[in-house]
Amino acid sequence: MAQQIELTHTVNESQLGQRLDQAIAELFTDFSRSRLKEWLLEGKVQVDGQVITKPRTKVMGGELITVQAELEDEERWEAQDIALNIVYEDDDIIVINKPRDLVVHPGAGTPDGTVLNGLLFHYPDIAEVPRAGIVHRLDKDTTGLMVVAKTVPAQTRLVRALQKRKITREYEAIAIGRMTAGGMVEKPIGRHSTKRTLMAVTPTGKPAITHYRVAEHFREHTRIRLRLETGRTHQIRVHMSYLQHPLLGDTAYGGRARIPKGASAELTEMIRQFDRQALHAAMLRFEHPVTGEELEFHAPIPDDMVAMTEALRLDTEQFGLEEEF
Template sequence: MTQTSNTVKLEAVTESQHFGQRLDQVLADLFPEYSRSKLKSWILDGNVTVNGEVNTTPRHKMQLEEVVRVEAEMEIQTRSEPQDIELDILYEDEHILIINKPADMVVHPGAGNSDGTMLNALLAHVPNIDKVPRAGIVHRLDKDTTGLMVVAKTLPAQTHLVAQLQERTMSREYEALAMGTMVGGGKVDEPIGRHATKRTLMAVRENGKPATTHFRVKEKFRAHTYIRLKLESGRTHQIRVHMTHIKHPLAGDPVYGGRPRLPKGASDEFVQTLRNFRRQALHAVQLSLFHPETEEWMSWQAPLPEDMQQLIDVVRKDTQEHGFDEL
């Protein structure tokens, strides 16, 4: 079994009996077809607005004639079929799988991607993995982000791995090509939540969930920087949102990146390579964790995919030809 999503859009105006009541209580009264726990989770996730403003406080006291809107994704249980899809497996034993995910592979089925996903491939590759929630997938990568993921083959392994994620003992490192020339490394410690108006996007928000991204510079170019990143938390689109927040969005990012930044005198090869790179230049390069059965500390690395390596080579060549003084 897996889950797909269905967009839920609700709207109502508070009445006299709602005055002074908590937001979660009012939602339960206005929309009784949904459970209180689900409504509360939507509040906490930033899916509820009061008079047009996102409100993430279930205890918020309501006033008269306030417009309450809910816009969220409702997960629906559906059956996913096993599919014989090749996986790039770096390590496998009876407890875990380490997979190097390619670009264009969706991890979970969803709207517009009902099959051909990593989950479909796992159902075919591992007998009885459908007995493990989400077919053992404990963390995700965006569709066009490449690199390392761990999958649990048993329920005890999944429980152990989820605990490592929550306790931040699992180490996940990424490499990326960011726009602009960065002075040095550092960290972004900013909360992330749903975008105030674009509900499918994430953004740095004061009332979001805590998120910390560490980064260091590997190589500087004329108009880009090759960086290494490490996550303390694992929010949706975290690296992409944080790097955009500090004015260094990832090259190729179709959602958060904006238009490509082309330095003066760039060659046709440079321009075409940058414009044809239509995914975020982000790769999960290293994954380290305690094995859920043996407790052994294990680590894996995945080299940059060919398209990202080619992009960095072209950017490096441009810098070698022009130096740093022609931005």
């Protein structure tokens, strides 16, 4: 039996002038461009209540897009016995501390072996919730906290809270270069013009806001804390690269190794061998979607980032910081 789905989203003002097929591809990222275009051509896409079947139709921003379609059973995801680190659980929500090397949601190149597949195994009833209750994502190699809804009402309320920026997400990171002060990046993020798997700051992108503050200075790196107002794909990584302070280990966004002058052989090797973006979702705070109680969770910094921080700190104590600090 096919699964009926209904998707709704308002076109962003920044998408003014985009073709409809491009706009829905940016709005509904859980589905491939080809599938969305197929649904569009089949008359399953409405713009402000009117069925539109022409992909080249231009959007102005502010329109309500509704997609009513079907997913065949064979397109649904498989339950797999994947270990999940559960930080908190009740009848309505689950909070997970995600390890590195684990993708959150199946997609191109990763058909299974994800958090979603694990959720379906451990919580079979979650199959009735869209996207198995996943409300927000973390990149494959980003560690830390994410909340999952066990029921449709809980998911609806959490998604609404996320859209209204009522869920607080704080991250710990190690950036390349010496940052003198904190601040805010407010730059739109969209698909990279030539590297289709990457994102970039672009005028046609979705609004994105990242706050950051300096937590600790090292000789050629900076430990920072970041808070997201929006949740765009790769947001922190893109914004830090835009500031010319990409994250340590993030080769996709320009995080080439920078070795402090005179650094020990051990530190040099650690920096060169650090093989993921140094980014961890350390704190999550939100109102419970059913009880309204304020909940706050903290996930300890993972061992690889702790070891790197300690090594950079030792190096800085040995050589000292330059005058500008």
